Amino acid sequence: MEGASRITVNFNDGSQLPARLIGVDPDSDVAVLRVDARRLLAAQIGTSSDLLIGETVVAVGNPFGLSGTVTTGVVSALGRSVPSKEAGRTFTDYIQTDASINPGNSGGPLLNIEGKVIGINTAIYAMAQGIGFAIPVDRAKKVVQDLLQYGQVRSAWIGAVTATITPEEAKRIGARASHGALVARVFSGSPAQAAGLRSGDVITAVGGRPVDSREAFSTYTATIPSGQPLQVSIVREGSARTVNLRPVDPPRDLGLRVLWEVAGLRVRQPRGVVIDEVASGSRSERIGLAPGDTIVAVNGNPVSTIDELNEEVKKSAERSSIVLDVPRGPYIYSLAFPMAM
Structure with missing residues (x-):
């Protein structure tokens, strides 16, 4: 739908009808269109949960x-x-x-x-x-x-940042599982913390479906409705165990929470987004950020209000890092903050 100024739906009998865009999800490459018509013949919808290789x-x-x-x-x-x-x-x-x-x-x-x-x-x-x-x-x-x-896709929040674990990485950190999603960070007050997940756990299955990567874990959990219990299989210190997660709707201030936990920053908005507090011992303090510095972009996306900052950081809550653009004098510095603890 990108770049379209007009959308027309062609039917099998040769007729055409204008369509209206209801919504789009770029992350799934799916759009929903509406046409004003009656008695349209719809295809039967099956399920993809029981597909077999070779089918x-x-x-x-x-x-x-x-x-x-x-x-x-x-x-x-x-x-x-x-x-x-x-x-x-x-x-x-x-x-x-x-x-x-x-x-x-x-x-x-x-x-x-x-x-x-x-x-x-x-x-x-x-x-x-x-x-x-x-x-x-x-x-x-x-x-x-x-x-x-x-009007948008709502993904339930788990509150765990993961990374794909390879046999080489497993050997380096001493993990017994050679494939899966390594828990790199668990946010405080999150469903993951409530379920007992810890940094260093390796997620090997979700709801009985094997997990071999961060992408697989994110995909499986993205389709889980908020509040639905989810059984997660993990390996911790060489022992297999199971935890029960209950995802929730993301908190409205999730981006600001992530900014504090990951970067050690709190902000205010007199004119633009201004750093108000820098946590002692945080990466922000170590690299020299100070109250009064401004944040002008998150992951390359400009921000000028706290609401915009909150939304952009929220989108990054499951990424491996956040990049903040902070101007100093004539230069703008791009500062990376890894999600892993």
């Missing part, structure tokens, strides 16, 4: 303007991560298929042999053949429901 699938789309094109293939893999053309963004938890997906297939359904939608075709590897990707329909349903109800 037959059918991709339908409009490649190169060839409407109604149908191709077949199998589920090649599940839980794939796909880099976006936009720098710094990675789409996660995709279905990989060898069903032919070409430019124009994006947005078309990926069907199982019963004709039910189990994914939304979205991407291909330009330098390869037989490698296409689709968004799992269970994730798409959650996105659509949130966009219709709230």
Whole structure:
């Protein structure tokens, strides 16, 4: 939908109707459109939770303007991560298929042999053949429901920053688990802290689904509604155990909380965003930040109010670091604050 000034929906009978954009979630590459029409025939929605590698699938789309094109293939893999053309963004938890997906297939359904939608075709590897990707329909349903109800996707908050653990990293820190999501930080007052998660724990499964990376953990938890109990399998000091998490809606001041815990900064807003307090012993104190300094951007995004700062830092609550732009004299310094403790 990016850059579109007008949206038109083409139907199988040749008719066309103007569409209105209801909402969009860039992180899932999903948009919701509304058309004013009645008695439209809708595709049956299946589930992506029970897909098997090798299962037959059918991709339908409009490649190169060839409407109604149908191709077949199998589920090649599940839980794939796909880099976006936009720098710094990675789409996660995709279905990989060898069903032919070409430019124009994006947005078309990926069907199982019963004709039910189990994914939304979205991407291909330009330098390869037989490698296409689709968004799992269970994730798409959650996105659509949130966009219709709230106008944006609402992800429940767990309060744990994680990093992908590799065999090399596991050996370096002495962890027994060689794959999973390493807990790098647990925020105070968070559901993760209440459940007993600690820095150094390695998350190996969520709700019985194996976790082999930070992206997998983030994807699984992003679809969990606020308040729904979640069973998390971890390895701590060589012993396997299970904790029960109950995600909640993110606090309104989450970004400001993160800023204090990670960077040791509190701010005020006389003109722009001004540092009001620097915590003793914090990284901010060590690098020389002081009350009266101003913050003009977070991760490259300009901020001029505390509300803008709060929102930008909140978006970074699960990233590996926060970058604050602080001007001094004629220069603007980009200062990185790692999330890990």
